[in-house]
Amino acid sequence: EDQVTQSPEALRLQEGESSSLNCSYTVSGLRGLFWYRQDPGKGPEFLFTLYSAGEEKEKERLKATLTKKESFLHITAPKPEDSATYLCAVKGYSSASKIIFGSGTRLSIRP
């Protein structure tokens, strides 16, 4: 059974303090690993798709990396507007069209 575990559950950082969020996954053949950002009362906003180990993608202060067992979302010099819940999800060969979400990391950036 495909599984996704995110850690930490919550993370509070000072503005400018870089850190990483972890997404560990178990999947029977990875079709894609997805990162989303979700603000309170809103739907998830798509950030990145990673397809194979060693792949990296960047967008502003965010950088996502992928290994065969986990993905990291690195946040460099975060700003208060980066505060949100970050969701990781995977799609495996056995799951047809479904993607499996982790429970998310609630990130809070203090000014």
Place this chain on the structure above:
Amino acid sequence: GAVVSQHPSWVICKSGTSVKIECRSLDFQATTMFWYRQFPKQSLMLMATSNEGSKATYEQGVEKDKFLINHASLTLSTLTVTSAHPEDSSFYICSASWGQLDGNQPQHFGDGTRLSIL
């Protein structure tokens, strides 16, 4: 690109009422649409997957007769909560994807509908 619009964003209604939520892909054709439910501080729970012109596939434990899904075109899917009761109160979110059903395209999400049943 990849904009998904969901309407309404907020509904308050009396117990026993049926409520329809619309999900539209504005700038792409969605071969597959998904409906999720989210409880406070929890992740998304998939309710059903729908493909244009065919019956929706419901997840285990989701009542088909309670949550009616119609995917009439490549840009529109609707979720109707029939005879809604307070326990149906939740945040409902739709998403849409293009390409093959078993492909690796991401899902793009609407902004959700907050449903409150009095």
